[in-house]
Amino acid sequence: MKAKDLIGALALALLLGACGKDAPEAHGHEEGGGHAEAEEARKGEHGGRLLEQSGYAVELAIAEDGTPPKYQAWLYEGNKPLPAAAGTVEIRLKRLGGIAENHLLKPQADGSLMAASIVGEPHSFDVEVLAKIEGKALRWAYPSYEGRTRIAAAIAADSGIRVAPVGPGVIADEHEVQGLLTPVEGRVANAMARFPGPIRTLRANVGDQVRAGQALATVESNLSLTAYTVSAPISGVVLARNASVGSVASEGSPLFEIADLSSLWVDLHIFGSDAQHIRPGVPVKVTRMSDGATVETVLERVLPGTATASQSTVARATIANADGLWRPGSAVKARITVEQQPAALVVPISALQNFRDWEVVFIRVGDTYEVRPVELGKRDADQVEVLSGLKAGDAVVTEQSYLIKADIEKSGASHDH
Numbered sequence: 001m002k003a004k005d006l007i008g009a010l011a012l013a014l015l016l017g018a019c020g021k022d023a024p025e026a027h028g029h030e031e032g033g034g035h036a037e038a039e040e041a042r043k044g045e046h047g048g049r050l051l052e053q054s055g056y057a058v059e060l061a062i063a064e065d066g067t068p069p070k071y072q073a074w075l076y077e078g079n080k081p082l083p084a085a086a087g088t089v090e091i092r093l094k095r096l097g098g099i100a101e102n103h104l105l106k107p108q109a110d111g112s113l114m115a116a117s118i119v120g121e122p123h124s125f126d127v128e129v130l131a132k133i134e135g136k137a138l139r140w141a142y143p144s145y146e147g148r149t150r151i152a153a154a155i156a157a158d159s160g161i162r163v164a165p166v167g168p169g170v171i172a173d174e175h176e177v178q179g180l181l182t183p184v185e186g187r188v189a190n191a192m193a194r195f196p197g198p199i200r201t202l203r204a205n206v207g208d209q210v211r212a213g214q215a216l217a218t219v220e221s222n223l224s225l226t227a228y229t230v231s232a233p234i235s236g237v238v239l240a241r242n243a244s245v246g247s248v249a250s251e252g253s254p255l256f257e258i259a260d261l262s263s264l265w266v267d268l269h270i271f272g273s274d275a276q277h278i279r280p281g282v283p284v285k286v287t288r289m290s291d292g293a294t295v296e297t298v299l300e301r302v303l304p305g306t307a308t309a310s311q312s313t314v315a316r317a318t319i320a321n322a323d324g325l326w327r328p329g330s331a332v333k334a335r336i337t338v339e340q341q342p343a344a345l346v347v348p349i350s351a352l353q354n355f356r357d358w359e360v361v362f363i364r365v366g367d368t369y370e371v372r373p374v375e376l377g378k379r380d381a382d383q384v385e386v387l388s389g390l391k392a393g394d395a396v397v398t399e400q401s402y403l404i405k406a407d408i409e410k411s412g413a414s415h416d417h
Contacts, residue, residue: 041142046074046112051140056133058089058140062119069119071103074112075133084113087133091115093125096148097365121358121373122147147355147371149407156367162399163364166390169346172380173339175278177315179268181330183259184318189233190254195221198248204238204256211235217243217255236260237324261328264321266297268334269312278302283337284317288330295319295326299336341378343385344392351398352376352384353405361390362397362404369397369404 042050048061057076062069073089075082084107091103105113124147129140151161193199201218204210210232217230240257243249266286270278280301287294303314315336319326351361358373372394377385390396397404 044074044076046072048072048074051129051131051138053138053140054136056131056136056138058129058131058133058138060089060091060129062123063114069121069123070117071105071115071119072112073105073114073131075131077134081111082133084108084111087113087131089113090130092128092130093119094128095125096363096368096370122371124148124370147360147408148368149370149404149411150368151404151407152367159403160400161397161403163395164348164398165392166345166347166386166394166396167392169343169383169385170340171343171346171378171383171385172337173341174380175270175274175336175338176333177268177270177274177336178331178333179266179314181319181326181328181332182265182267183261183328184263184265187234187236187260187263188239189236189258191216191230191232191256191258193217193219193230193249193251193253193255194228195219195223196249196251197222199243199245199255200227202241202243202245202255204232204241206238206241208238209236210238210258219249230255232256232258234258234260236262259328261321261324261326263318264326264328266317266319266332266334268315268317268336269310270302270315271310271312275302275313275315277338278315278336279338285335285337286317286319287333287335288326289332290330293325335381343377345386345390346383347374347386347390347396348383348398349379349381351396351401353401355405355408362401363390364395364397369408371408372396 042052044050044057044059046059046061048059051058051060055078057078059074059076061072063072071091075084075087075089089105091105093101093103095101101117103115103117103119105115108114124145127140127142127144131138151159197220199217199219202216204216210216212232212235214232215229216232218227219230220227236258238256239259241255242253242257243255249255266284268284278299280299282299283296284299285294285296297317297319299315299317301316303316306313317334347361353360353362355371355373358371359376360371360373362369363372372389374389375387377387379385
């Protein structure tokens with residue numbers, strides 16, 4: 001765990017501990033397993049919750065062995081089991097956010113009653129049980145929560161917990177590659193001596209910005225014994241000075257190397273079959289290795305040859321460098337976006353956590369947070385497509401989601417199936 005994450009977790013624990021009224025709702029889920037209610041509910045002979053009233057009882061469980069989760073019930077008069085046909089049972093659930101669902105149980109050959117409808121995860125809701133046994137109307141109501149906690153808004157804000165509504169987005173098919181910055185061809189030139197002779201003055205140093213036509217050196221010609229000026233052929237930065245005052249320049253010898261670095265090539269090395277998927281015109285995000293600075297550009301061309309040493313294909317882009325902060329020879333990495341596909345619902349990768357055997361996110365309703373198992377589709381470096389488990393507009397924890405997970409696990413507000 002990173003230091004800042006550890007500090008955040010400790011801060012949340014201290015804040016929650018100091019504010020009893022905002023402590024988590026740590027109710028477990030009996031039908032599926034363990035719970036943390038103030039008073040342990042009685043269990044029936046099948047291991048379900050025993051609901052008793054007026055001399056009758058309903059034992060209620062969620063059947064999961066070999067079947068998707070479904071409500072199952074057994075009827076009793078006192079301690080005597082009754083046949084399934086002796087009554088009816090209906091389960092009314094209210095999930096976080098006021099979402100209601102009903103489950104009507106029907107008689108089975110084994111003497112129980114079972115619903116045909118599936119109880120979706122998480123099994124976290126307020127439960128109302130309506131039964132009629134031998135003509136007697138019965139009702140029970142109780143909370144059955146899992147994967148749920150309550151955190152006051154001020155505490156959540158202080159802990160860095162952030163939420164955002166779920167909505168549509170774009171999933172990118174991306175390739176991560178590496179490369180080098182190089183000067184643009186045709187933008188490097190030498191300031192050369194026209195006639196041989198001793199160098200009398202030098203007026204620029206490596207790193208200096210010069211303009212086209214600016215005087216850089218004076219050379220005394222051996223032929224005419226008069227001095228002539230060597231000027232900058234282009235505007236740019238002095239990359240090299242290849243002379244010293246008093247030395248003798250040969251005819252055509254380069255005294256200065258100058259490069260226009262206002263833009264640079266990014267030469268990226270593509271290996272293997274990846275080269276078949278990359279085409280000019282696609283977006284490229286370039287990151288400088290030394291400090292993580294980034295710039296976005298577009299791939300201009302894929303060179304026809306193969307780099308001899310690495311046996312890679314070179315893809316080239318150009319970046320603007322008016323401030324001169326990007327330097328030739330610097331190592332870079334780049335993310336080439338080959339394709340962008342729309343998705344109906346996406347969440348940031350940072351929202352994902354593992355909970356039990358699920359990949360989950362946490363939603364917020366008011367000050368209450370609850371786990372949501374999600375089925376995921378395609379993903380890129382930043383976000384992932386959600387195929388099921390969320391609906392548009394759900395407020396999902398996008399930052400510090402691990403704090404929600406830690407608080408739920410600490411409170412015991414989860415159950416084992």
